[in-house]
Amino acid sequence: MPAVCTRPPTSVVRKLRVTEPALAIGIDIGGTKVAGGLVDESGAVVEQVRRSTPHRTTEPKVVEDLIVEVVEELQDRTAIPVIAVGIGAAGFVGTDRATVVFAPHLSWRDEPLRDTLATRLAAPVFVDNDANAACWAEYRFGNVQGESHVVMVNLGTGIGGAILVGGRIERGRFGIAGEFGHMQVMPGGHRCECGNRGCWEQYASGNALVREARSLIAAGSPLAHDLSDRAGGDPQSLTGPMITEAARSGDPTAAELLAEIGTWLGTGLANLADAFDPGAFVIGGGVSAAGGLLLDPARDSFRRHLAGRGYRPEARIVQAALGNEAGFVGAADLARTAVLRKEDRR
Template sequence: MTDSGSTLAIGIDIGGTKVAGGLVNESGTVVDHVRRDTPHRTTEPKVVEDLIVEVVHELLARATSDVIGIGIGAAGFVAADRATVVFAPHLSWRHEPLREALVQRLDIPVFVDNDANAACWAEYRFGNVQGESHVVMVNLGTGIGGAIVVNGRIQRGRFGIAGEFGHMQVMPGGHRCECGNRGCWEQYASGNALVREARSLVLAGSPLAHDLAASVDGDPRRLTGPMITEAARAGDPTAEELLAEIGTWLGTGLANLANAFDPGAFVIGGGVSAAGSMLLDPARDSFRRHLAGRGYRPEARIVQAALGNESGFVGAADLARTAVLERADATAGNGR
């Protein structure tokens, strides 16, 4: 680890499968980072809370200067108070007072936000959409997260839940989603969807999935999204087709979002975005085919996120730093 040379903040990214954290300086540089896997299908919120505290303490022990704030990016609906996780489809959190629980254990200001909001903020501040006034981010991971930044402000909505694009219904009566509904977008354009389709081919004994099946000794449960992406990079036509199908669904959903928000750029993040052009080229083609007024209106750029797996905790840290400094400015202003 090197000295940051500037104010540090800690960002924590809580996903469906991991808790990742980083020490981040004012320029968005990750000075140090830690990752812990979450227990499979944990039902106890305190288990994840304990992991967060463990990661924070480890990062604090490595910090070379003061840490002014901790930002938490949680995969779920976060209330407008930036303190409560209202609902997390992939974790057992229901109206979970996460900030209060963490403040009692950590003597540093804590701010909670949606993980996609944090990732979008990181890309807006330090990534591929710097300078763009209207940004929509779509994060393809275990599910689909989304976020909106307009003129330098995250659009959280009246109740803090804006950007939950993954739960738009795109196929009435379709696959059951963990949110309780059927046919949600994330059931067709996420990492889970990619793995589900690959596993179904292996289970069906399809000759098209021979190489994928051989890579896991015939056990479809061992297939993962990164394995499918690597197979596609190696030229496996079935893996390529599966990614293209995810990309087609992605582009269809983006066209709907363009009609709603008219952004200048879409930034695509999350683990599935590592597929790059194999995912994004089909998405761009589908986007153009489904965009209302195509050929007569400006089209948003569709770009890959620049910060990769670090975007969530980089953005969470920067949002925490921003909140602490805004609070300090407000206090100073009241004292004048």
């Protein structure tokens, strides 16, 4: 009878790393999902798993249980040892890269996520902001390879952001750099889940897109006939992908809604260009799947609002290449990089 395979001791893991791929697991925690992937050194996704995130008022342990479930399922799908687990969290991650200080879309407040998970998982755990992870993935394997100065903007439930300078993620003095979604762009505007009003993500995110479309359906607007049909007449059933699909099918209202989000996006990018002067903006997150329907209006708005327009180089605005996989691919690669650097120093 064949022997039962058990997880090898650390010494065996190091030996295997010489001849086997250095596989890492990345986890991307968003406002609505936990996505995980088993990722090799080239950024290729070997296996992936996705789960819906419980409601944001749920106790943190419920989300942590989901993370452990996803990691263990991915570990069970490979006979090669996993050398690290990287977590990309949608929230403010402290300089210790261990604590989620605040998560607007989840009920995490000073949550010691790394240490909690480290007691439950068999590989070293590293925590970072989800947009930092996605930016790293695009820099290593995506559409901004070789670019020295990158700003990433992730349009999902809210807006996440990241800054890369000289091949390094810039995390700021307190670890919270890149939270562009909470820049105030409309004083006294829509209330944001962060507690303030008029944040950028209230005008240029997936939530903003769906909110405006639902309001048209609820008001009985004849302009929203197609969107209402797609949602079965129930505004709450409408989703961002439905709006994007309607726009692609020629619905002018859906296209107009995406263009409005794009206009807000481009205005914000012009402000970020003044602050950071990047060579490229990379736009990721679920809303970026709209492609030119979103990015063409964003580019037009960017050019109209850019200070010194016509007399300065313009940053490229590109769609993220890795799509919904960018967050967990980047988290895995950041974790693998950290482990291998530690090994090199020994």
